Amino acid sequence: xxxxxxxxxxxxxxxxxxxxxxxxxxxxxDELVTRYRTRVFSMIYNMVHSEQDAWDLAQDSFLKAWKSIxxxxxxxxxxxxxxxxxxxxxxxxxxxxxVKGAGAEFDDATxxxxxEPASKTxxxxxxxPYEIMEREEIRARIEKAIAQLSPxxxxxxxxxxxxxxxxxxxxxxxxxxxGTVMSRLFYARKKLQNLxxxxxxxx
Numbered sequence: 001x002x003x004x005x006x007x008x009x010x011x012x013x014x015x016x017x018x019x020x021x022x023x024x025x026x027x028x029x030d031e032l033v034t035r036y037r038t039r040v041f042s043m044i045y046n047m048v049h050s051e052q053d054a055w056d057l058a059q060d061s062f063l064k065a066w067k068s069i070x071x072x073x074x075x076x077x078x079x080x081x082x083x084x085x086x087x088x089x090x091x092x093x094x095x096x097x098x099v100k101g102a103g104a105e106f107d108d109a110t111x112x113x114x115x116e117p118a119s120k121t122x123x124x125x126x127x128x129p130y131e132i133m134e135r136e137e138i139r140a141r142i143e144k145a146i147a148q149l150s151p152x153x154x155x156x157x158x159x160x161x162x163x164x165x166x167x168x169x170x171x172x173x174x175x176x177x178x179g180t181v182m183s184r185l186f187y188a189r190k191k192l193q194n195l196x197x198x199x200x201x202x203x
Contacts, residue, residue, distance in 0.1 A: 021069045046158045047090050061086040083173040094151040145195040153188040
């Protein structure tokens, strides 16, 4: 059974699946969950950094989507629609947990976060033990810095840089203007650059 749909498969049958869901077909919804659960879990995990909490929030999000499916009008893709639900559920949870940022925001999170072999910031050659330790330290620094952003800023960064979503898609998913998205990205990037100045200088 596939875990993710290719764009072509999604284009052909996604709307049909949604219509079946709206008629009460739980098997059709199971198929949509199967298609998107990996991406949904990954997005939430990068927000909350807890596997158990991420699975719980993913389940909450899909349950909320099932209850709201009749309100889906097809003006956006199902993926964008469910992402709005996912982000609302996750941001609400983070607010309740009193996870607070310092009021700033950023843009190039992929470059910041992907401190792994094959990423832009890491040598392609086989790493020596001390290099591996350095990478782990940098990864921890980056995750700690991202955790200092507000939930809204963190969401925008992860959607832009990890999901490679366009500004208008992020705005639609979060229910805000493109200007707000751009502002959050700008201030979050400045915040991260300040927190990670030495990391920027040494990668």
